[in-house]
Amino acid sequence: MTSSQCGFATRAIHEGQEPDALTGAVNVPIYLSSTYQLQGIDKHRGWEYSRVNNPTRDAVEVCVASLERGNLKGEVSGHAFGSGMAAIAALVTMLDVGDHVICGHNVYGGTTRLFSEVIVHHGIEFSWVDTSNPDNVRRAIKPKTKLVHIETPTNPVMTLTDIRAVADLCHEHGIPMSVDNTFMSPYFQRPLELGADVVMHSTTKFLNGHSDGLGGILVTNNPKLAESFRFVQKCTGGILSPFESWLILRGVKTLAVRMRQHDANGRAVAAYLVKHPKVSKVLYPGLESHPQYELAKRQMSSFGSMIAFEVGSRANADKLLQSVKIITNGESLGGVESLISHSATTTHVSLSHEERESIGITEGLVRISVGIEDIDDIIGDLDQALGKI
Numbered sequence: 001m002t003s004s005q006c007g008f009a010t011r012a013i014h015e016g017q018e019p020d021a022l023t024g025a026v027n028v029p030i031y032l033s034s035t036y037q038l039q040g041i042d043k044h045r046g047w048e049y050s051r052v053n054n055p056t057r058d059a060v061e062v063c064v065a066s067l068e069r070g071n072l073k074g075e076v077s078g079h080a081f082g083s084g085m086a087a088i089a090a091l092v093t094m095l096d097v098g099d100h101v102i103c104g105h106n107v108y109g110g111t112t113r114l115f116s117e118v119i120v121h122h123g124i125e126f127s128w129v130d131t132s133n134p135d136n137v138r139r140a141i142k143p144k145t146k147l148v149h150i151e152t153p154t155n156p157v158m159t160l161t162d163i164r165a166v167a168d169l170c171h172e173h174g175i176p177m178s179v180d181n182t183f184m185s186p187y188f189q190r191p192l193e194l195g196a197d198v199v200m201h202s203t204t205k206f207l208n209g210h211s212d213g214l215g216g217i218l219v220t221n222n223p224k225l226a227e228s229f230r231f232v233q234k235c236t237g238g239i240l241s242p243f244e245s246w247l248i249l250r251g252v253k254t255l256a257v258r259m260r261q262h263d264a265n266g267r268a269v270a271a272y273l274v275k276h277p278k279v280s281k282v283l284y285p286g287l288e289s290h291p292q293y294e295l296a297k298r299q300m301s302s303f304g305s306m307i308a309f310e311v312g313s314r315a316n317a318d319k320l321l322q323s324v325k326i327i328t329n330g331e332s333l334g335g336v337e338s339l340i341s342h343s344a345t346t347t348h349v350s351l352s353h354e355e356r357e358s359i360g361i362t363e364g365l366v367r368i369s370v371g372i373e374d375i376d377d378i379i380g381d382l383d384q385a386l387g388k389i
């Protein structure tokens with residue numbers, strides 16, 4: 001049996017990561033070489049120049065592609081970039097002047113900023129749509145629509161989109177669909193299995209898992225898109241470095257166990273928060289009160305550890321964030337450590353107050369990425385900090 005036929009945790013540890021042919025090292029070495037010796041004119045061992053490909057980056061691309069492929073048949077390929085934003089920027093290079101994109105209306109603020117302040121100047125039109133209702137997507141489709149990009153669950157308000165329903169709709173119209181799967185990781189959600197054409201990750205988050213490196217990846221089972229992503233890596237050069245590729249390989253080896261613990265801790269924190277008198281709302285797809293709880297159970301294998309909750313005002317949020325001791329007030333997510341942040345002034349600062357309010361990002365909304373510390377310590381810390389507001 002080859003590793004590609006094995007279960008998720010085994011593939012995370014072995015896919016693309018055969019022991020090193022020269023030394024037997026069980027970890028893929030960090031190939032710090034920009035160039036490779038050729039064996040004659042137009043003859044090489046598979047590597048010529050590291051912008052095009054690099055053995056350490058190849059390993060992470062093969063491994064993450066295998067995890068996202070799940071039980072799909074056929075070729076699935078990964079393409080790693082220097083950050084999540086670089087991966088999204090590479091995704092939209094498949095568009096031409098005059099093309100139209102439908103994008104979820106409450107995706108990560110950096111994605112909104114890239115599309116509405118940079119890409120729009122290259123002659124691409126965007127519609128910002130509440131994709132949680134597939135009918136809204138149907139209504140927004142135009143003859144020139146060439147991409148539907150969604151995030152599910154969304155950052156930070158945890159709204160879901162039915163991937164299967166939107167993918168079916170896109171395919172009726174011949175439109176590729178991409179899904180930002182950063183919040184769930186392939187351990188809990190595999191959009192390609194549900195019909196999406198491209199999966200995107202900020203590997204900075206759960207895939208790396210240790211908050212020590214930036215990265216992004218596009219994974220696709222569409223050979224034409226794979227070819228175009230490969231070409232973009234070569235042409236624009238915004239690729240992932242060998243060192244950061246290695247950091248992701250190191251992180252992904254423990255993805256399965258980390259995600260199980262993130263999920264257990266996330267559920268416990270959500271259950272604690274719903275009962276707290278200072279918390280008026282908890283947004284977590286694992287709560288029965290979440291309006292899309294049934295969809296969450298259908299398209300995700302569990303609920304993860306991203307939670308947003310309402311503490312009533314900016315002053316309360318500030319007090320809470322200043323009072324936590326074990327949990328860190330920090331903007332990122334998906335690391336082993338618990339991180340808490342105020343979305344209005346961090347991830348979504350580039351939106352106007354009105355834009356934020358319209359998608360539910362109030363001044364009192366706080367997001368927590370629940371880490372894998374001892375759950376009693378996480379809840380104890382939240383308890384003492386909430387007690388101060």
Ligand SMILES: Cc1ncc(COP(=O)(O)O)c(C=O)c1O
Nearest residue numbers: 083084085108155182202204215
């Ligand atoms: C859902 C989501 N997508 C994309 C990004 C961008 O990734 P990066 O910071 O690696 O560029 C982020 C960053 O927070 C994110 O949360």
